[in-house]
Amino acid sequence: MTEDFDYEDLGLIAGLEIHQQLDTEAKLFCNCPTRLREPEESTRRLTRYLHPTKSELGELDEAALEESQVEREFEYLAYDSTCLVEEDDEPPHRIDDEALTVALEIAQLLEMEPVDQVHPMRKLVIDGSNTSGFQRTMLIADDGEIQTDDGPVGVEDLMLEEESAQRVEETDSGVRYSLDRLGIPLVEIGTKPDIRSPEQAREAAEQIGMLLRSTGHVKRGLGTIRQDVNVSIAEGSRIELKGVQSLDDIDDIVRNEVRRQVELVEIADELDARDASVGTPEDVSKVFEDTDSGVIRGALDSGGVVKAVRLEGFDGIVGREIQPDRRLGTEFSDHAKRHGAGGIFHTDELPAYGVTDAEVDALREAVDAGPEDAVAIVADDPETAELAIEAVANRAETALEGVPEETRDANEDATSRYLRPLPGAARMYPETDVPPVEPDVSSVETPELLTEKVERYQAEYDLDAGLAEQAAYGEHMPLFEDVVAQGVDPTLAAGTLESTLTALRRDDVSVENLTDEHLRDTLVLVDEGDVPNEGLEDLLTALAENPELTAEEAVEQEDLGGVAEDEVREAVVEVVERNAEQVESEGMGAFSGLMGECMGALRGKADGDLVSSVLREEIQKRS
Incomplete structure (x- = not known):
């Protein structure tokens, strides 16, 4: 269902936070490589239990406090390249010079003012994504601006920080992470809340993405760039939407969040008109002692309980859709799941799932629910059920008020789900192990924009417009410029790095195994006539299947050398x-x-x- 909103009338305000991994030789605070590994390559494992700590002012961050209420063990996969800094068994080293230089280049492209001194800070994070329990981050520049068709968008700040560990999977006792990603340099670019439409949000993100890729020093591919979007309407609240993976989703994410806030405001008005309230959670296990519901039966047979809360005046509202295929009851369920429950049942969807009409009637009677009331239940072990039903009751209380401020996780279908409360200032405090540095901006050159590269490739290399754009915007742009500088024919280089590799990938050739050295040497061999053009694809295929070979060795193995x-x-x-x-x-x-x-x-x-x-x-x- 698509809504046609008047965003100006609703008072839409949005801003972006762009997180982009940098393509540097070393990590931000150690000399370990920045390449990702497969989990099966890990050589050992270590575990941590993380707990929140107070800030320098003695304050405790609300988001960290809620996270700590879920007791979990964090397991980390370490590799032959993992060092003591990544394990948090050694203090961090000085800030990586290459990462700082790239960050300053980005600041120039965004027309930002660099700071006089870069001071590393600690940002409290206890979801397990960092072995230390915090992320190191530092302000590099502020007060920039980009242009969009709907007007300028200010850039609030540019941060340089360490990437988090990569989440591998949930385990019975907690979460498993991989340490290969932890510490990769990452820039975070935050815009001012100048965005007034979904389309402008997408255009601003595309513009920033183009500027980042213009440096030639950012990583490419899924997961290397993430967009967070902050959205609010006049009668709603600020919502931080985390982890938007694709630029194509940003406008839909904004539209769906606006719809959610509009629906929640209307729900709050209707609940107010009904004089709605939330009751106290109760144990209703006896209602279901003979149930045929698989979920409830399984919980009770395992020593669990069924907890219920009466939602006075909520009848018909818990099942109301607030985003595509997501209802107010889904929001309640998200909060229950944060405490380990599998989800909830509520009377707007019952009888169903093996729960009978008679059990619904008995449930209503047990909690003294009238016809205009709804009832939500959780079936699980006693501790989980109690925490989960309390979370449902708390979320129902906020539904009476409208839109709660919170951080939400972006789903693949451009909807979102509850993640945690908005973090506060108490999560940030100074890093005492890394000394501040004074950035030298005099030696930093402003990179050529990708749009300018396209024009230059056409004029200087006689590439047609389409191939010039592919070469400039493609992930192999730095390699293209490198081999052309060595004398390789530009059309050969651009066609191979863009069209040929794409065609091989579609034929299920593992082109991800090809290194820059493989590609560079192959192009030189073909350009110099040592390998005919017709042997190019065969050579690249052989190298992809045997990446331990050099290009010369693959030519000999496959007998691909040219003839006189x-x-x-x-x-x-x-x-x-x-x-x-x-x-x-x-x-x-x-x-x-x-x-x-x-x-x-x-x-x-x-x-x-x-x-x-x-x-x-x-x-x-x-x-």
Whole structure:
């Protein structure tokens, strides 16, 4: 269902936080590599239990406090490259110079003012994503601006920080993380709340993304850039939407959040008109002692209980849709799940799931619910059920008020779910293990914009507009410029790095195994004629299947080396003489069929232009 909102009338205000991994040699506070590994490559594991600590002012962050109420063990996969800094068994080293330089380049592209001194800070994070229980971050620049079709959008700040550990999976006792991603340099760019429409939000994100890629020093691919969107309407509240993976989703994320807030405001008005309230949670296990519901039966048979809360005046509202395929009851369920419950049942959807009409009637009677009331229940072990039903009751209380401020997790369908309360200032305090640095901006050059590269590639390298744009915006742009500077033909380089690799990927060739060295050496071999153009795909395929080989070794293994002109002529003459009657009767009309036969005879080891030229010459001699 798509809503046509008047965003100006609703008072929409939005801002972006763009998180982009930098493509540097080393991590931000140690010399470990920044490449990702497969979990099965891990060589050992370590565990941590994290707890919130007070800030320098003696304050405790609300988001960290709620996180700590869920007791979990955090397990970390370590590798042969994992160091003591990543394990939090050694103080961090000084800020990586390369990462700082790239961050300053980005600041220039965003027209920002660099700070005089960079002071690392600690940001409290106890969801297990960092072994230390906090993330190190530092302000690099502020007060910038980008342009959109709907006007300028201010850029509030540019932070340089360490990436979190990569979440691998949930375990029976907690969460498993991988330490390969932890510490990769990351910039966070926060805009001012100047965005007034979903379309402007997407355009602003695209503009920032283009500027980031213009440096040639940002990582590419899924998970290397994440967008957070802050959204509010006049009668709603500020909501932080975390982890939007795709630029294509940003406008839909904003639209769906506006709809959610509009619906919640309308729900609060209706609940107020009904004089709604929330009761006290009760144990209603006896109502279901003979139930056939699989979920409830399983909980009771395992020593669990069924907890219920009466929601006075909520009948028909708990099941009301507030986002596509998400209801107010889904919001309640999200809060219950935070405490380990599998979810909730409520009377707007019952009888169902094995719960009968008679059990619904008995449930209503047990909590003294009237016809205009709703009832929510949780079936689980006693502790989980108690925490979960309290969370449902608390969320129902906030529904009476409207839109609660919170952090939400973006779903793949452009909806969102509750994640945690909004963090406060108490989560940030100074980092005492890393000294501040004074950035030297005099040596930092402003990178060429991708839009400018496209124009230069057309003018300087005679690439057509489409290929020039592919080369400039593609993930191999730095390699393209490198090999062209070495003398490789620009059309060959651009076509290989963009079109050929894409075609091989579609044919299920593992092109992700190809290193820059593989690609560079392959292009040089083809450009210099040591490997014919026709052997290019075979060579890249061989390297993808055997990445331990060098390009020269793969050429020898696959026998892909080119042949001399006299060998080409010899093979062509043999084909022509074998088809002498056809040549005599058809003349140049035989060219197409014989060309394929010649290339087959040479097994793709000769350049097609050379074979074509020799074949035409030999046919003309005989016709």
